[in-house]
Amino acid sequence: MKLSGWGKYPVVDCQLSKPRSEEELSQSVLKSNAIARGNGRAYGDSALNRTNTIDMRKFSHMLSFDPKSGQLVAESGVLLSDIIKAFLPRGWFPIVTPGTRFVSLGGMVAADVHGKNHHVDGSFGNCIDWLDVMSADGNVMRCSRTENAELFNWTIGGMGLTGVILRVALRLRSVNTGWIRQTTHVAQNLDTAIDMFEDSLDATYSVAWIDCLSSGDALGRSLVMLGEHATLSELPNKCRANLFPSVSKPKLAVPFSLPRFCLNTYSVRAFNALYYWNGKRGDATSYVNWNSYFYPLDSIMNWNRIYGRKGFAQFQCVLPLGNARTSLNDMLEEIAASGRGSFLAVLKRFGKQESRFSFPMEGYTLALDFPISNGSVSLIQKLGQMTAKGGGRIYLAKDSIMNAQSLRATDAARVAEFETMRQTSGAAERFASMQSERLKL
Amino acid sequence: MSNGPVLILGARSDIAQATAHEYAEHGYPIQLAARNSETLQIIKHDFETRYQIQVTLHDFDVLDVERHAEFVDGLPELPEIVVCAVGALGNQEEDEKDILGAAQIIRSNFEGPASILAVLANRFEKRASGSLVGISSVAGERGRATNYIYGSAKAGFSAYLSGLRNRLSKKGVHVVTVLPGFVDTKMTESLDLPEKLTAQPSEVASAIVRATKKRKNIVYSKPVWAFIMTVIRSIPEFLFKKMRI
Ligand SMILES: Cc1cc2nc3c(=O)[nH]c(=O)nc-3n(C[C@H](O)[C@H](O)[C@H](O)COP(=O)(O)OP(=O)(O)OC[C@H]3O[C@@H](n4cnc5c(N)ncnc54)[C@H](O)[C@@H]3O)c2cc1C
Numbered sequence: 297m298k299l300s301g302w303g304k305y306p307v308v309d310c311q312l313s314k315p316r317s318e319e320e321l322s323q324s325v326l327k328s329n330a331i332a333r334g335n336g337r338a339y340g341d342s343a344l345n346r347t348n349t350i351d352m353r354k355f356s357h358m359l360s361f362d363p364k365s366g367q368l369v370a371e372s373g374v375l376l377s378d379i380i381k382a383f384l385p386r387g388w389f390p391i392v393t394p395g396t397r398f399v400s401l402g403g404m405v406a407a408d409v410h411g412k413n414h415h416v417d418g419s420f421g422n423c424i425d426w427l428d429v430m431s432a433d434g435n436v437m438r439c440s441r442t443e444n445a446e447l448f449n450w451t452i453g454g455m456g457l458t459g460v461i462l463r464v465a466l467r468l469r470s471v472n473t474g475w476i477r478q479t480t481h482v483a484q485n486l487d488t489a490i491d492m493f494e495d496s497l498d499a500t501y502s503v504a505w506i507d508c509l510s511s512g513d514a515l516g517r518s519l520v521m522l523g524e525h526a527t528l529s530e531l532p533n534k535c536r537a538n539l540f541p542s543v544s545k546p547k548l549a550v551p552f553s554l555p556r557f558c559l560n561t562y563s564v565r566a567f568n569a570l571y572y573w574n575g576k577r578g579d580a581t582s583y584v585n586w587n588s589y590f591y592p593l594d595s596i597m598n599w600n601r602i603y604g605r606k607g608f609a610q611f612q613c614v615l616p617l618g619n620a621r622t623s624l625n626d627m628l629e630e631i632a633a634s635g636r637g638s639f640l641a642v643l644k645r646f647g648k649q650e651s652r653f654s655f656p657m658e659g660y661t662l663a664l665d666f667p668i669s670n671g672s673v674s675l676i677q678k679l680g681q682m683t684a685k686g687g688g689r690i691y692l693a694k695d696s697i698m699n700a701q702s703l704r705a706t707d708a709a710r711v712a713e714f715e716t717m718r719q720t721s722g723a724a725e726r727f728a729s730m731q732s733e734r735l736k737l
Numbered sequence: 738m739s740n741g742p743v744l745i746l747g748a749r750s751d752i753a754q755a756t757a758h759e760y761a762e763h764g765y766p767i768q769l770a771a772r773n774s775e776t777l778q779i780i781k782h783d784f785e786t787r788y789q790i791q792v793t794l795h796d797f798d799v800l801d802v803e804r805h806a807e808f809v810d811g812l813p814e815l816p817e818i819v820v821c822a823v824g825a826l827g828n829q830e831e832d833e834k835d836i837l838g839a840a841q842i843i844r845s846n847f848e849g850p851a852s853i854l855a856v857l858a859n860r861f862e863k864r865a866s867g868s869l870v871g872i873s874s875v876a877g878e879r880g881r882a883t884n885y886i887y888g889s890a891k892a893g894f895s896a897y898l899s900g901l902r903n904r905l906s907k908k909g910v911h912v913v914t915v916l917p918g919f920v921d922t923k924m925t926e927s928l929d930l931p932e933k934l935t936a937q938p939s940e941v942a943s944a945i946v947r948a949t950k951k952r953k954n955i956v957y958s959k960p961v962w963a964f965i966m967t968v969i970r971s972i973p974e975f976l977f978k979k980m981r982i
């Protein structure tokens with residue numbers, strides 16, 4: 297059947313199996329080289345394999361929860377949205393969450409996802425206690441920091457290329473309420489925005505929206521948004537009435553692929569409105585429910601159709617602290633001059649990170665969307681080169697464009713070790729995605 | 738007010754599980770009944786972890802009609818709602834030749850479900866409350882060459898449910914007939930179903946929960962099937978017999 301990632305590029309005819317038991321899973325794994333697929337929220341071809349894509353969503357059981365430690369044990373096809381639905385009303389929230397809740401635990405582990413709090417809590421790997429992984433021989437191994445540590449460390453961030461994740465033991469964070477205290481600051485340009493991030497390292501959550509059309513002195517003008525879990529005592533009455541607001545099913549849906557100007561028109565308006573409003577009022581504090589704070593796009597079903605039929609690609613890089621200002625400046629100039637990108641880009645601060653193959657490193661990460669066209673593909677390649685020059689990396693969970701050389705230009709040493717590990721463990725023969733083939737991993 | 742339990746017959750079915758999820762989410766205790774019920778342990782853990790409700794597992798074979806009363810006696814509590822998802826599609830071409838095979842399909846879709854619902858209906862009648870939900874099929878609305886063995890058994894089951902409803906409507910017991918069209922489940926995994934006409938198990942589940950809450954009698958899933966079946970039923974037999982649908 298025709299499958300793609302969230303960016304709807306590339307769209308590929310793949311053989312898909314939906315195993316329901318460990319036995320059925322091992323049959324799929326042993327059939328031919330294979331890749332596990334979670335909820336298809338990676339943008340490109342990370343979860344595609346023409347002859348053997350394994351849909352893990354039937355492994356969707358939660359197995360146990362320990363309210364003392366906050367440890368949840370669940371199968372890898374469980375969605376983050378289901379975890380929030382079950383546990384937020386009891387005062388628990390994921391420690392690390394990406395910008396959509398429609399991701400599977402397996403996908404979160406494989407991409408070692410990050411949230412707006414990486415500078416405080418690190419990546420998703422930090423809150424994992426152990427994993428059960430089906431490796432190349434079809435056997436399931438329990439692994440953790442102390443048991444089969446190599447498999448554990450490579451699987452977190454390993455993009456499904458070390459084995460199939462079956463079960464995950466993760467810790468949740470206890471929260472008082474489902475509300476976030478958000479303060480929004482206006483930054484006239486990139487430098488100011490970065491200064492604000494550096495001054496806010498103790499804020500739990502921080503993120504900036506950058507206006508990619510601005511240039512000159514205003515290059516990188518942005519809204520910097522900081523957030524904290526609100527405690528009960530600080531909540532205004534109207535929020536107290538509904539301590540853990542729940543979400544109804546998404547009401548807004550994008551019924552078919554739209555011409556691309558729509559998205560930009562909307563986001564330009566929204567950004568400008570917020571920018572001027574906040575600019576006038578000075579730094580604004582408000583209480584926002586968890587869903588609109590963490591997952592603003594989730595309430596618009598199928599928003600990926602907004603970019604039109606050809607699909608889109610997301611470019612996301614991280615640049616080390618030392619080079620971030622100059623590299624980001626150059627990139628934003630390039631993007632503004634091209635006029636091709638989405639109007640908004642997202643900027644986040646990463647803290648220190650230790651991992652074998654995960655994306656984050658201490659520094660700044662920039663992400664923005666491009667509708668697919670020849671011009672945007674070459675621009676993404678150019679941005680990739682600039683990333684390499686700045687000593688940074690590209691996020692595999694978003695990538696559909698890089699080639700083997702450009703990957704190695706950013707990450708040569710780690711890629712070489714990853715390849716060796718895959719050869720010696722037998723994973724190289726068993727697990728492959730279209731992305732791993734494109735990148736010769 | 739605390740909810741009485743929901744008994745799910747044929748609990749391994751995808752539709753059954755989606756339905757159980759939805760009731761569990763509303764706080765109902767769940768009784769899961771199926772053949773080899775110990776293999777449903779993982780579902781019990783899942784429901785207990787997610788919903789903090791009580792889940793019990795029960796061995797149940799719909800063909801073992803002689804033990805249906807005993808089965809009901811063995812439940813920890815007489816349920817408030819029963820959902821019967823038991824069914825078997827069979828293989829039309831083979832079953833045309835294999836009379837015993839065909840009989841098994843007919844018994845699994847009609848005789849067995851009718852028997853267990855009879856036991857429960859009598860107890861509900863005595864208690865003067867409860868809901869009985871039978872999952873039949875649009876296949877029972879008109880016999881077609883490609884699946885009339887299954888279809889005729891479902892037709893029998895639909896008529897049975899209708900009669901039961903008629904009998905019990907003044908006794909405080911509600912009966913729901915569920916008529917799904919195509920549903921994306923294990924039963925239909927190998928078939929190439931048209932996406933627009935195919936419901937997800939969760940859609941059928943919501944329709945069932947809504948039907949017991951709002952006391953609806955007959956629900957289609959997806960609703961477009963009500964229209965399709967009206968058209969199919971209205972084709973004159975002299976034409977229908979020549980059609981390939
Ligand atoms: C709107 C949006 C916002 C996002 N925001 C963020 C963000 O803020 N931070 C961030 O880090 N990411 C973000 N992402 C990316 C997303 O979190 C990752 O791509 C994640 O991996 C998607 O999970 P999935 O279950 O959909 O996995 P898929 O897309 O199905 O698969 C992704 C990768 O995980 C592997 N995988 C999936 N399941 C398993 C398994 N059981 N065993 C082994 N490997 C497996 C696949 O092989 C593939 O390599 C965002 C994506 C979207 C669409």
Ligand SMILES: NC(=O)c1ccc[n+]([C@@H]2O[C@H](COP(=O)([O-])OP(=O)(O)OC[C@H]3O[C@@H](n4cnc5c(N)ncnc54)[C@H](OP(=O)(O)O)[C@@H]3O)[C@@H](O)[C@H]2O)c1
Pocket residue numbers: 747748749750751752753771772797798799800821822823824825826845872873874875916917918919920921922923924925
């Ligand atoms: N899928 C569709 O397109 C569709 C359309 C219309 C109606 N339906 C009806 O919906 C219901 C649920 O079906 P489904 O799609 O979820 O398929 P399914 O998974 O095949 O469900 C049928 C269930 O019936 C159980 N069963 C069969 N014989 C039994 C017996 N002798 N004793 C106890 N249980 C028995 C099976 O149990 P085991 O797991 O033990 O085998 C199975 O769990 C069925 O009544 C079906 O006819 C389905």
